[in-house]
Amino acid sequence: MDNFVFHSPTKVIFGKGEEANVGGLIKGYGFGKVLLHYGGGSIQKSGLYDVVTKSLREAGVAFVELSGVEPNPKLPLVREGIALCRNEGVDIILAVGGGSVIDSAKAIGMGLPMDADVWDIYSGAFRPTATVPVGVILTLAAAGSELSNSSVITNPAQMLKRGHGNDVCRPLFAILNPALTFTVSKFQTACGVVDILMHTIERFFGTPARTELTDALAESLMRTVITAGKKAFENPEDYEARGDIMWASSLSHNGLTGNGRTGDWASHQLEHEISGMFDRVAHGAGLSVVFPAWARYVCKHDYARFARFAVNVWGVIHNGSNEETAHAGIDAAEAFFRSLDMPTRLTDLGIGAESIEGMAKQAYGARDSFGFFTPIRPEDTVAIYKLAL
Amino acid sequence: MDNFVFHSPTKVIFGKGEEANVGGLIKGYGFGKVLLHYGGGSIQKSGLYDVVTKSLREAGVAFVELSGVEPNPKLPLVREGIALCRNEGVDIILAVGGGSVIDSAKAIGMGLPMDADVWDIYSGAFRPTATVPVGVILTLAAAGSELSNSSVITNPAQMLKRGHGNDVCRPLFAILNPALTFTVSKFQTACGVVDILMHTIERFFGTPARTELTDALAESLMRTVITAGKKAFENPEDYEARGDIMWASSLSHNGLTGNGRTGDWASHQLEHEISGMFDRVAHGAGLSVVFPAWARYVCKHDYARFARFAVNVWGVIHNGSNEETAHAGIDAAEAFFRSLDMPTRLTDLGIGAESIEGMAKQAYGARDSFGFFTPIRPEDTVAIYKLAL
Numbered sequence: 001m002d003n004f005v006f007h008s009p010t011k012v013i014f015g016k017g018e019e020a021n022v023g024g025l026i027k028g029y030g031f032g033k034v035l036l037h038y039g040g041g042s043i044q045k046s047g048l049y050d051v052v053t054k055s056l057r058e059a060g061v062a063f064v065e066l067s068g069v070e071p072n073p074k075l076p077l078v079r080e081g082i083a084l085c086r087n088e089g090v091d092i093i094l095a096v097g098g099g100s101v102i103d104s105a106k107a108i109g110m111g112l113p114m115d116a117d118v119w120d121i122y123s124g125a126f127r128p129t130a131t132v133p134v135g136v137i138l139t140l141a142a143a144g145s146e147l148s149n150s151s152v153i154t155n156p157a158q159m160l161k162r163g164h165g166n167d168v169c170r171p172l173f174a175i176l177n178p179a180l181t182f183t184v185s186k187f188q189t190a191c192g193v194v195d196i197l198m199h200t201i202e203r204f205f206g207t208p209a210r211t212e213l214t215d216a217l218a219e220s221l222m223r224t225v226i227t228a229g230k231k232a233f234e235n236p237e238d239y240e241a242r243g244d245i246m247w248a249s250s251l252s253h254n255g256l257t258g259n260g261r262t263g264d265w266a267s268h269q270l271e272h273e274i275s276g277m278f279d280r281v282a283h284g285a286g287l288s289v290v291f292p293a294w295a296r297y298v299c300k301h302d303y304a305r306f307a308r309f310a311v312n313v314w315g316v317i318h319n320g321s322n323e324e325t326a327h328a329g330i331d332a333a334e335a336f337f338r339s340l341d342m343p344t345r346l347t348d349l350g351i352g353a354e355s356i357e358g359m360a361k362q363a364y365g366a367r368d369s370f371g372f373f374t375p376i377r378p379e380d381t382v383a384i385y386k387l388a389l
Numbered sequence: 390m391d392n393f394v395f396h397s398p399t400k401v402i403f404g405k406g407e408e409a410n411v412g413g414l415i416k417g418y419g420f421g422k423v424l425l426h427y428g429g430g431s432i433q434k435s436g437l438y439d440v441v442t443k444s445l446r447e448a449g450v451a452f453v454e455l456s457g458v459e460p461n462p463k464l465p466l467v468r469e470g471i472a473l474c475r476n477e478g479v480d481i482i483l484a485v486g487g488g489s490v491i492d493s494a495k496a497i498g499m500g501l502p503m504d505a506d507v508w509d510i511y512s513g514a515f516r517p518t519a520t521v522p523v524g525v526i527l528t529l530a531a532a533g534s535e536l537s538n539s540s541v542i543t544n545p546a547q548m549l550k551r552g553h554g555n556d557v558c559r560p561l562f563a564i565l566n567p568a569l570t571f572t573v574s575k576f577q578t579a580c581g582v583v584d585i586l587m588h589t590i591e592r593f594f595g596t597p598a599r600t601e602l603t604d605a606l607a608e609s610l611m612r613t614v615i616t617a618g619k620k621a622f623e624n625p626e627d628y629e630a631r632g633d634i635m636w637a638s639s640l641s642h643n644g645l646t647g648n649g650r651t652g653d654w655a656s657h658q659l660e661h662e663i664s665g666m667f668d669r670v671a672h673g674a675g676l677s678v679v680f681p682a683w684a685r686y687v688c689k690h691d692y693a694r695f696a697r698f699a700v701n702v703w704g705v706i707h708n709g710s711n712e713e714t715a716h717a718g719i720d721a722a723e724a725f726f727r728s729l730d731m732p733t734r735l736t737d738l739g740i741g742a743e744s745i746e747g748m749a750k751q752a753y754g755a756r757d758s759f760g761f762f763t764p765i766r767p768e769d770t771v772a773i774y775k776l777a778l
Contacts, residue, residue, distance in 0.1 A: 001567075001632045003404025008397065014648070015392025023530070178390075212617065213633045213640075224602045243390045244602045246649070251602075259636070308597035 001260035002209045008254040010147045011173040014247065016239075018175045019137050020051050022094070023059030025173065026135065031092040034063035035085050037105045038096040039070070046183060048340035050319060052096060052137065064088045069097065072279075073104035075155045078118055081108035085132070092172070094135045099143025105134045106151035106169040116118030122153050124164040133172040139180045141246040142284065144199055144253025147172040161276060167220065176250065178242035187232055191284025193229035193245065196252045197222055198287045202265050203258025204309065205373040208302070211260035218257040220314040221248055226313075233340050234363060266298075266371030267291045270384060273359040274351065281349055288342040292334040293388035294376075299326045301374045306330070346388045356385040390417050390651035391598045397643040399536045403636065405628075408526050408563045411483070412448030414562065415524065420481040423452035424474050426494045427485045428459070434527065435572060441485060441526065450598065453477045461668075462493035464544045464770040467507055470497035471753075472549070481561070483524045494523045495540035495558040511542050511551035516641065522561040528569045530635040531581030531673065533588055533642025534565040541729025550665060565639065567631035574610030575622055579729035580673025582634065584616035585641045586611055591654050594762040597691070600649035607646040608701040610637055615702070615725060622729050655760030656680045659773060661690045662748040664741065670738055677731040678738060681723040682777035683765075688715045692762045695719070735777045745774040 013025070026034060034056060043049045056063050066081050077381070085093070085108060085210045095105035109131040111118030120126035136146045149170050152163040183191070223250045231241035251257065271286035283369045299306040303322035309330020310316035314336075334344050343349050360381040369375035376384070390413050402414070415423060423445060432438045445452050455470050474482070474497060478481045481768045484494035494552020498520040500507030509515035534540070538559050541552040573581070582644035616635045620630035638648065660675035690696040699705035703725075707714045723733050749770040758764035765773070 003402075003407060004400050005400065007400040009400075010757060011394065011396040011398075013392075013394050018392060174734070210629050212629065213610065213613045213636050216613045217606055217640075220605035220609040221602065224605045228601065240390060240599050240601065243649075247602050251606075260632075326420070 001209050002207070002262070002303070004259045006255050006259050007167050008147055008256070010254075011107045011367075012147070012176060012250065013173060014090050014176045014243075018180055019048065019180065020055050020136070022052055022137060022175060023057070023061050024054035025175075026056070026061050026092060027059040029092070031087060032062065032131075033092075034061055035081065035088075035090045035093045035105075035108070035109070036063050036066075036096065037064045037069065037081065037093055037101060038067050039101055040067065043096055045380050046180075048096065048137070048139065048180065050058075050252050052094075054063070055344070056144065063094075064090065069101045069104045071100050072154045073100045073107070073152075075119055075153055075157075078104055078107040078111060078153060082111045082118060085112055087249060090132070092135060094297065095140065095171075096137045098138070098140030099145040100173070102134070102143070102145040103137055103151040103153065103184050105136075106131070106145070106171075107153050109134045110166075110169055118155075118157060122155070127166055129164060131168050134169070134281065135232065136171045136174040137180075138174060138176050138246065140184060140188065140192065140288070141178075141181055141242070141249040142194065142195045146171060146176070147250040147254035149255075150222065155389075161272075174250065176246050177378045178232050178239055178246045181242050181246060182237045182362045184236070186236070189232055189236065190229070190342050191282045192249065193225060193233075193340060194284040194288045194337060194342055196225050196245065196249045198267060199252040200257040200290060201291065203261065203263035203266060205370050206258070206261045207264040209261045214259045214261065221252060221257055222313045224248060227253075231338065247299060262372045264373040264374045266373065267294050269363055269370045269376075270294060270381065273362045274346075274349070276362060277355065277359055278349065278351060283350065285343050288337040288344055289346055289388050290384070292330055292337075292344060293384045295330045295333070297380065297384045297387055298376075299330065346385065353386070353389060356382055359385060390600050391596070391651070393648045395644050395648050396556050397536055397559065397645070399560045399643075401536070401639065402562060403565045403632075405566060407566050408437065408569065409444050411441055411524070411526060411564060412444035412446070412450050413735065414564075415445070415481060415483070416448040418481070418561070420522075421451065421753055422477060422481075423450055424470065424477075424479045424482045424497070425452050425454045425485065426458065426470065426482055426490060426497070427456050428490055429456070435569075437485065437526070437528065437569065441483075452483075453479065457631055458490045458493045458633055460489050461543045461550060462489045462496070462541075464508055464542055464546075467493055467496040467500060467542060469501045471507060474501055479521070481522050481524060483526070483694045485526045485528065485558075486535040487527070487529030488662055491525055491532070491534040491560070492540040494525075495520070495534070495560075495565050496542050497521070498523045499555075499558055499636060501542075508542075508544060510553050511544070517555060517557055520527060520557050521551075523558070525560045525563040526569075527563060527565050527635065529577065529581065529761055530567075530570055530631070530638040531577075531584045533585065533638050535560060535565070536639040536643035538644075550661075563639065565635050567628055567635045570631050570635060571626045573625070574728070575625070576623065576671075578616070578621055579731050580671045580757060581638065582614060582622075583673040583677045583726060583730060583731055585614050586632065587656060587680060588641040589646040590680065591657060592650065592652040594694065595647070595650045595652040596761050598650040603646065603648045603650065610641060610646055611702045613637060614641075618729065637758045651761045653760050653762040655762065655765045656683050658752055658759045658765075659683060659770065662751045663735075663738070665751060666744065667738065674732050674738065677726040677733055678777050679773070681719055681726075681733055682773045684719040684722070685716070686769065686773045687763050688719065689766075691717070735774065742775070742778060745771055748774060
C-alpha cells in the first residue's frame with residue numbers, strides 16, 4: 001500500500017426531495033448571496049428550477065442567475081460568472097446540473113479570489129489555494145464532479161480543453177436525489193454508467209501496489225454499478241437502482257476506490273483525443289470504445305491482475321489460465337457495454353482508420369508516454385486505436 | 390434506501406513515516422499553539438513522542454502537553470485540559486493515541502468555546518455547534534474515533550459513562566501509519582478487529598431499507614478485516630494487514646458502511662452494561678461475547694438478512710434454508726472470534742448467571758427497548774445474556 005492522502009470533505013445530503021431544503025441549508029451556513037448556475041432549459045421543464053428558487057426565496061437567501069453552461073463548459077461563460085459574482089457580491093455558487101455545470105461553478109469559485117485571469121489555473125500558470133465555495137444539486141450521475149477535486153474547462157479561442165486537480169475545489173455540499181435522474185435518457189444513463197465504472201477501473205489498474213481494502217471496495221462498487229446499470233437502463237424510474245448509480249458516481253471519483261495506488265488513466269487520455277477531434281462523441285461512449293482495446297493490448301503485462309478483475313467484477317469462472325481468464329473478463333466488460341447499446345468500436349462512432357494517426361499525435365505534448373499500468377508510447381496508441389476499429 | 394447525510398471531512402494522511410510531518414502540517418494550517426494530548430508512557434517508550442515533538446519544534450510550532458488519558462477517558466482530565474488550553478491560548482489539540490485519547494481530545498475541543506461545564510454536552514443539556522480542532526496520530530486501530538462523529542467520556546463522580554454524537558467533533562486531520570500498530574498486543578489487536586467488524590455489523594443489521602451499494606461496501610470491508618485480522622494476529626509486523634485493519638477502522642465508523650439505513654446498535658448497548666459493571670472487560674472482548682448471542686436470539690426476525698451475512702461475509706455456502714444458513718454464519722463469526730482467542734461466553738469473562746439481572750436492569754433508563762433490527766426489551770436482554778453464558 002503506497003502512502004496516500006484522502007480528503008473528501010463534501011457534505012452529502014442524499015435522498016428524495018432534499019433539493020427543496022437547499023435554501024435553509026445555505027442560510028444555515030450564513031452565506032449572503034448565491035449565484036444560481038445551470039445549463040439550458042431542462043431544469044425549468046422538469047420543475048427543478050421552481051423548487052430551488054422557491055426554497056431560496058422562502059429562506060430569505062438572495063440570488064442571481066447565470067445559465068447557459070454547455071457540455072464541455074467554456075471559458076467565456078466562466079469569466080462572465082466571475083464578473084457577475086464580483087459585481088453582485090456573491091459568496092457561494094450553487095451548481096444545479098451535471099458535471100459540466102459543476103466544473104464551470106468550480107472554475108468561477110477558484111477564479112473569484114484571483115487577481116490574474118482564471119485560465120491561468122488551467123494552463124498551469126497558477127495553483128489556487130482558496131475558492132468561493134460551491135454547492136451542488138446533481139441531476140446527472142456520471143462525472144463524479146460533485147465530490148471530486150477536478151474541473152475541466154474548454155478555451156474555445158485557443159481550441160484547448162484542460163483539467164485542473166486540486167482539493168481546494170471539492171464542493172462544500174452536494175444534494176443527491178436519485179429521482180432527479182429519472183428523466184435522463186437511456187443513452188445518457190449508459191454513458192454515465194460507463195463513466196462511473198471507468199473512474200474506478202482507471203484506479204484499479206495502475207501501479208502494482210497491494211491495496212486489498214481499496215480493491216475490495218472498488219470491486220464491490222463496480223459489481224453494484226453493473227447490476228444497477230442494467231436495471232436503470234430497463235426501468236428509468238427504479239429509484240433504488242438510480243440511487244446506487246448516483247451514490248457510486250460520487251464514491252467512484254472522490255478517491256476512495258484508488259487509495260494506496262497511482263491510477264492508470266491511459267483510457268481517459270485515449271478517449272480525450274477521440275472526443276477532442278470529434279466533438280459529437282460523448283465521453284462515456286468514447287470510453288466504452290477505448291477501454292476494451294486498451295485492456296486487450298496491455299493485459300499481457302499483468303494477466304493475474306486482469307484475471308482478478310474478471311473473476312471479482314464480472315463473475316468469470318477462473319479456468320486455470322490467468323491469460324484466458326483475463327481475456328474473458330475484457331470480453332464480459334465489452335458485452336456489458338454493448339448490452340447498454342454503447343459503441344465498442346471506433347467505426348460505431350463513425351471514425352475510420354484514416355483518423356488514427358491524427359488522434360495519436362494529439363495525445364502527446366512534451367511527454368513521450370502516459371499511463372501508470374504500463375507506459376503507452378505513440379506506437380502503442382496507434383496500435384490500440386487500430387484494435388478498436 | 391432511506392435519505393441520509395454523510396459528512397466525513399477529516400483529511401487522512403496515510404502511510405509510513407507520516408507522523409514525522411505533523412509539525413509542517415499544523416504549521417500549514419496556520420495554528421498558533423498545540424495541546425499535545427496522550428496517555429501513558431507507551432509513546433515515549435516507542436520513540437513516537439520524540440518524533441512528534443521534534444517535528445513540532447523543527448516547524449516552529451509551540452506546544453504544551455497533557456498526558457495521563459486512561460482507557461474510558463475521564464471527565465476530570467478533560468476539565469484540566471480545558472483550563473490548560475485557555476491559560477495557554479491553545480488553538481489545536483493533537484491526540485496521539487487510540488480511541489480514548491481522541492475522545493478526550495474531542496471533549497476538550499468542544500468544551501473550550503463553552504461558557505458552561507463540558508459535562509453538559511454528555512448529559513445532553515447542551516449541543517455544541519463549534520469546536521477547537523482536533524488532529525490525530527493514531528496508534529491503535531479499533532474505535533474508529535479518528536474519523537467518527539462521537540466521543541465517550543466517563544464521569545467518575547457520578548459513575549456515568551456517556552457518549553455524544555455530533556459532526557462538529559470529527560477530527561480535522563488523521564495521520565494513519567500502520568507501522569505504529571506493530572507493537573499492539575495480540576489481545577488488543579483481536580479486540581480491535583472485533584470492534585471494527587462490529588461497527589459495520591451494527592450498521593449492516595438495522596432498519597429494513599434496501600441499501601445495495603452500502604451493503605456491498607460493508608461486506609467487502611468485513612471480508613477484508615477478517616482476512617487481515619488473521620494475518621496481523623499471526624504476524625504483528627505484516628504492514629499490509631495492519632494497513633487494511635487501520636484504514637478499515639476509520640471507514641467502519643465514519644458512516645460509509647451504514648448510509649441509507651438506521652443501524653441496530655443493540656450489541657453495543659448489551660456490551661456497555663457488561664463493561665460498565667465489570668471494568669476489567671475490554672470493549673472488543675465484551676462485543677465478541679454478546680454478538681453471537683444477540684444474533685442467535687434475533688435472527689428469526691429476518692433469516693434472509695442473516696443468510697446474506699453468512700454467504701457474503703463468512704463464505705458460507707447457502708444450503709437452501711435461510712434459517713440454517715443464517716445460523717451457520719453466526720457460528721462462523723463465533724469461530725472466527727475464538728480463533729483470535731477472544732472470549733465468546735460470559736463465563737469466559739468470569740461473569741455468571743447471578744449478574745444477569747443487574748446488567749439487564751442497567752440497560753434501561755426511561756426507555757423500554759433499544760435496537761433497530763428488532764426492539765430488545767428487558768426480558769429479551771435477560772434471555773440474550775443467558776444465551777451468552
